[in-house]
Amino acid sequence: MQRLVLGRRAGSPSPHEGEAVTVASKPALSRSAFWSRLDVKSAPYLYIAPFFLLFALVGLFPLLYTAFVSVHKWGLITGNGGFVGLKNYSDVLGQPRFWQAMGNTFSIFVLSSVPQVIAAVFIAAVLDANLRAKTLWRMGVLVPYVVAPVAVGLIFNQMFADQSGFVNAVLTSVGLPAIGWHANSLASHFAIATMVNFRWTGYNTLIVLAAMQAIPRDIIEAAVVDGASRVRTFFSVTVPMLRPTLIFVIITSTIGGLQIFDEPRMFDQIGLGGNDRQWMTITMFMYELGWGNQRNFGRAAAVAWILFLVIVAFAVINFWLTSRIASSGGAKPAASRSRRKGVSR
Numbered sequence: 001m002q003r004l005v006l007g008r009r010a011g012s013p014s015p016h017e018g019e020a021v022t023v024a025s026k027p028a029l030s031r032s033a034f035w036s037r038l039d040v041k042s043a044p045y046l047y048i049a050p051f052f053l054l055f056a057l058v059g060l061f062p063l064l065y066t067a068f069v070s071v072h073k074w075g076l077i078t079g080n081g082g083f084v085g086l087k088n089y090s091d092v093l094g095q096p097r098f099w100q101a102m103g104n105t106f107s108i109f110v111l112s113s114v115p116q117v118i119a120a121v122f123i124a125a126v127l128d129a130n131l132r133a134k135t136l137w138r139m140g141v142l143v144p145y146v147v148a149p150v151a152v153g154l155i156f157n158q159m160f161a162d163q164s165g166f167v168n169a170v171l172t173s174v175g176l177p178a179i180g181w182h183a184n185s186l187a188s189h190f191a192i193a194t195m196v197n198f199r200w201t202g203y204n205t206l207i208v209l210a211a212m213q214a215i216p217r218d219i220i221e222a223a224v225v226d227g228a229s230r231v232r233t234f235f236s237v238t239v240p241m242l243r244p245t246l247i248f249v250i251i252t253s254t255i256g257g258l259q260i261f262d263e264p265r266m267f268d269q270i271g272l273g274g275n276d277r278q279w280m281t282i283t284m285f286m287y288e289l290g291w292g293n294q295r296n297f298g299r300a301a302a303v304a305w306i307l308f309l310v311i312v313a314f315a316v317i318n319f320w321l322t323s324r325i326a327s328s329g330g331a332k333p334a335a336s337r338s339r340r341k342g343v344s345r
Helices: 015-070 087-093 096-127 134-140 149-159 166-173 185-213 217-225 230-241 243-258 282-291 297-344
Strands: 072-075 079-083
Touching (some): 015 072, 087 297, 096 185, 096 230, 149 166
Antiparallel strands (some): 072 079
């Protein structure tokens, strides 16, 4: 009987070898899929990691280190003198200068932040119109922001001088009495708030202008077609759609207004907030504690943390109030639309 010898052709893999290749390729495929999934999941975190590293270095670490210093007796020359707990906080809160500085800060903050936001909205509305050389005007409103605060302080110090200032010269020329801008507490707050408004209104204007240009023109044109005037369109259409941006501007103005230092520091030649500290802000008081007569870093750090907590509280309250106003404002049009639909049915 003739035997049939079944042989495989040269170069053709055996079934066992094919299984071996398949089994060997599975780990390679699983490893590549794993690294692919890891790349997709980790890539966003790698992109934002530099920000958090920088924030931890220049933001979080100084904040925690200030908290550490605030519970120690820490001098400018002697250094760490031991743990004292909350004694620095109680000493600071017991000083009348602290409450005077806090009151001055709130007064200047109100006189600067409220007019600043209102002026920014209306100036942005003017710049949003079809003006000639609009780029020049938009760049012009930002010029006060890029000017050095020291230069602005020196100029306004001369303008609001009690004896030979430009503002008093204008007042006396029209028959009004001269004002003691440095002697009177409220007058000094108004003058410093004018400096703050001069520097920061243009910056907020460009933010509001960018949000205003993002509003769809179809909505504004529909309001005009319905017969709404420009004023009615601005207050009923434009301003409600600016609410998220206005919330941001209000919160940032609050944070900046409570940390004001450069303008009151440069309002006179001495830089201590007046003879009676009538315009000394809380940051100037903190500077005086740390680098002035007391040179107590522990108390200065305590003031810094108190100010931080006050700013956080104000930011949360501002966000809550503006969010409530925005939500209530958005609910009314929705309710009116639903009522109109019910009537039409």
